[in-house]
Amino acid sequence: NLLTVLKQVDGVDFSRIGMMGHSRGGMMTYMALKWQHDARRDDIKAAVVISGITDxxxxxxxxxxxxxxxxxxxxxxxxxxxxxxxxxxSATYWPERIKVPMLIIHGEADAEVSVNQPRKLVEMLRYNGNPVDFISIPSGDHALGAFQAGYPMAMNWFEKRLEMPGENHSYEAHQATIDEVSAWFYSNYLPY
Structure with a gap:
């Protein structure tokens, strides 16, 4: 559980936890939000999925x-x-269990996961009244330029949703924390 890892990171404000996932990590983000709903918890306040698998x-x-x-x-x-x-x-089978504000970013030129997947989910989330923003990048591939396009958008969106004004949103400013959480994830890797 990544929340356990975050409790060990200095300076984490647990009233403003955001979760972000890319590709399979996006699918895992949706699953974490489903788990949170089913467990009647509210640890994750907002989420961003980039190039995520939805169905x-x-x-x-x-x-x-x-x-x-x-x-x-x-x-x-x-x-x-x-x-x-x-x-x-597949989040498209349980959109009513995703209750946090979301930003979904996907490249129109993604050859790995079609942009039609998030479009379908966005429509379902909106139907269920979930606040969701959707950004499609016209020439964006699966990695969205190795995150140079998606990451700043995600961090700026988190700033507004989680009320983090004035913080540095560059990848470099957060790389140590991202690397720490990524290392934990890879050492505890679970298959699809």
Whole structure:
């Protein structure tokens, strides 16, 4: 649990926790928000997802090779054999369980995860009354220029949502904390 890691980081204000994830980390961000809702907690106050996976069924439809290369080796079952394994990782199946303000950023030229995935989720979140902002980057690829496009947007959005005026939002200013949390994540890596 990343909240456990944050408790060990000096200077963290637990009344203003934001979560950000990219790609699979975006899927994990959605899942963390679902867990938070189900556990009746409110630790995470706002979230940003960049190039995130929102629907494994759509992903397989867009990229059929993923079934053999990724999902069968990891899950051991097709979506037809074990739909719960796919649906519990697909935010489009439970948008009503995402209750925090969100910013979703996605590149129009993303060849890994189609921009149609977040568009579908944004529509569902808005239907459920969840405050969500969506930014599509016209020439953005999956990495959005190795985060140079997405990261500053995310930090500026967090500044407004979490009331952090005047803080330095450059990647460099936060790199040590990001590296610390990333190291914890990779040492405790869990498969899809």
């Amino acid at each position: 494994l069924y759509m992903w397989i439809e867009e990229r059929p090779e993923l079934l053999e290369k990724l999902f069968l080796p990891v899950f051991g079952y097709t979506p037809e054999e074990a739909p719960h394994l796919y649906e519990e990782r």
